[in-house]
Amino acid sequence: MPTIRFEGQDYFCSSDETVLESLERHGVMLPSSCKSGTCQTCLTRALKGQPPSAAQKGLKDTLAAQNYFLACICKPEEDLEIGLASVSPKYSARLIKKDLMNESIVRLRIEVPEDFSYQAGQFINLIRPSDELTRSYSLASISSDSFLELHIKRVPEGRMSTWLFDTVEEGDELSFFGPSGDCFYLPDNPERTLLLVGAGTGLAPLHGILRDALEQGHKGPIHLFHASLAAPGLYLIDELREIAVQFSQFKYTPCVLHGDAPEGGKQGNIVDIPGQVLGSFNGFRVYLCGDPQIVNALRQKAFMAGTSMQDIHSDPFVFAPA
Amino acid sequence: MSSVYEQLGGEAAINAAVDVFYRKVLGDKYVVRFFEGVDMDKQAAKQRAFLTMVTGGPNSYTGKDMREGHRHLIKMGLDDSHFDHILCHLRSTLAELGVAQDLIDTVISVAESTRDDVLDR
Numbered sequence: 001m002p003t004i005r006f007e008g009q010d011y012f013c014s015s016d017e018t019v020l021e022s023l024e025r026h027g028v029m030l031p032s033s034c035k036s037g038t039c040q041t042c043l044t045r046a047l048k049g050q051p052p053s054a055a056q057k058g059l060k061d062t063l064a065a066q067n068y069f070l071a072c073i074c075k076p077e078e079d080l081e082i083g084l085a086s087v088s089p090k091y092s093a094r095l096i097k098k099d100l101m102n103e104s105i106v107r108l109r110i111e112v113p114e115d116f117s118y119q120a121g122q123f124i125n126l127i128r129p130s131d132e133l134t135r136s137y138s139l140a141s142i143s144s145d146s147f148l149e150l151h152i153k154r155v156p157e158g159r160m161s162t163w164l165f166d167t168v169e170e171g172d173e174l175s176f177f178g179p180s181g182d183c184f185y186l187p188d189n190p191e192r193t194l195l196l197v198g199a200g201t202g203l204a205p206l207h208g209i210l211r212d213a214l215e216q217g218h219k220g221p222i223h224l225f226h227a228s229l230a231a232p233g234l235y236l237i238d239e240l241r242e243i244a245v246q247f248s249q250f251k252y253t254p255c256v257l258h259g260d261a262p263e264g265g266k267q268g269n270i271v272d273i274p275g276q277v278l279g280s281f282n283g284f285r286v287y288l289c290g291d292p293q294i295v296n297a298l299r300q301k302a303f304m305a306g307t308s309m310q311d312i313h314s315d316p317f318v319f320a321p322a
Numbered sequence: 323m324s325s326v327y328e329q330l331g332g333e334a335a336i337n338a339a340v341d342v343f344y345r346k347v348l349g350d351k352y353v354v355r356f357f358e359g360v361d362m363d364k365q366a367a368k369q370r371a372f373l374t375m376v377t378g379g380p381n382s383y384t385g386k387d388m389r390e391g392h393r394h395l396i397k398m399g400l401d402d403s404h405f406d407h408i409l410c411h412l413r414s415t416l417a418e419l420g421v422a423q424d425l426i427d428t429v430i431s432v433a434e435s436t437r438d439d440v441l442d443r
């Protein structure tokens with residue numbers, strides 16, 4: 001009889017009982033609705049133990065890879081420790097390097113704490129120790145890098161970004177928890193076309209996903225469209241061009257809304273450019289990061305252009321007001 | 323007798339149908355305004371639940387769910403004509419996936435039975 005551990009308590013699960021039923025019998029109510037594995041309201045994560053694959057039907061591959069499952073159809077075969085959200089310990093690590101990418105974006109490189117593991121493209125939640133102010137930032141590094149890399153956009157009057165820009169120095173300790181997010185590379189089909197689209201610091205997770213895909217031997221075409229209002233807002237141009245020279249399957253297109261685009265780039269609305277360049281997105285796996293309005297519009301475009309909903313991964317950045 | 327859901331090929335067939343169906347709905351200018359601003363992942367999950375229900379697959383959908391889930395759309399003007407459009411997209415989705423005509427008719431009649439709940443009558 002498997003045991004389910006939830007929020008520090010152990011519950012026995014009878015044979016032929018689902019996780020949801022077992023907890024309910026013990027008076028613990030998880031959010032649920034259809035009770036048939038369809039609506040995904042009861043999405044739960046196994047922190048320890050492996051949920052049966054039948055309990056992951058219909059989930060995005062990236063969620064299944066992180067041991068998410070549906071409690072209402074999960075009949076556990078082994079002991080499970082479960083959590084609703086992604087519960088994570090707090091880490092502390094030294095800032096190794098801080099440099100300006102352009103006038104409004106700073107790059108932070110942080111030591112990798114021991115026992116911290118992540119998938120390139122996921123995000124962490126940075127904490128300011130003085131008042132516990134917390135903000136999410138995507139990881140631009142890959143797990144074989146000797147540092148964690150973040151790209152911070154200066155938000156006008158933003159408390160966290162102003163602190164990171166003006167006060168934090170190399171050598172300081174930074175605290176964070178995580179990682180979270182389901183926007184990352186999956187090596188299930190190395191021939192598949194990948195489409196990466198992001199605006200502003202939406203490049204951070206995409207840069208990680210791109211390098212991770214190449215390191216894992218992705219052979220199929222990889223298209224990266226990085227957008228900014230105007231040319232000075234683009235960054236990592238030389239690094240990305242360098243990768244394109246080294247890997248012929250990778251194509252980089254810098255995009256600007258206003259003014260002249262850099263060489264090899266496009267001028268126009270980022271929501272329209274990938275479709276104009278590529279036509280159909282049939283069979284693609286798509287990653288969209290950055291401004292929520294752009295991400296949501298692109299999500300619809302990608303879907304209408306032939307990408308299956310299951311294959312669209314997005315990470316809309318919400319910029320908290322000051 | 324096995325359900326249409328099983329005859330179609332179960333969950334995998336429904337997942338394929340959701341993409342085709344949802345794309346038709348979003349491509350229809352007459353009904354697309356009811357889907358603007360909604361979370362596409364959640365919407366796709368709801369459509370999967372709907373398609374599972376109308377094909378007789380495992381579900382616990384109730385008339386109450388249908389009523390409450392659409393009430394805010396009635397205020398936006400949802401009426402029979404929009405419901406007819408959705409049925410039409412459902413029919414052509416199933417036809418495109420090669421479902422036999424008698425099975426399509428069965429599915430449509432189940433979908434039709436939700437009309438009064440959806441329109442809160």
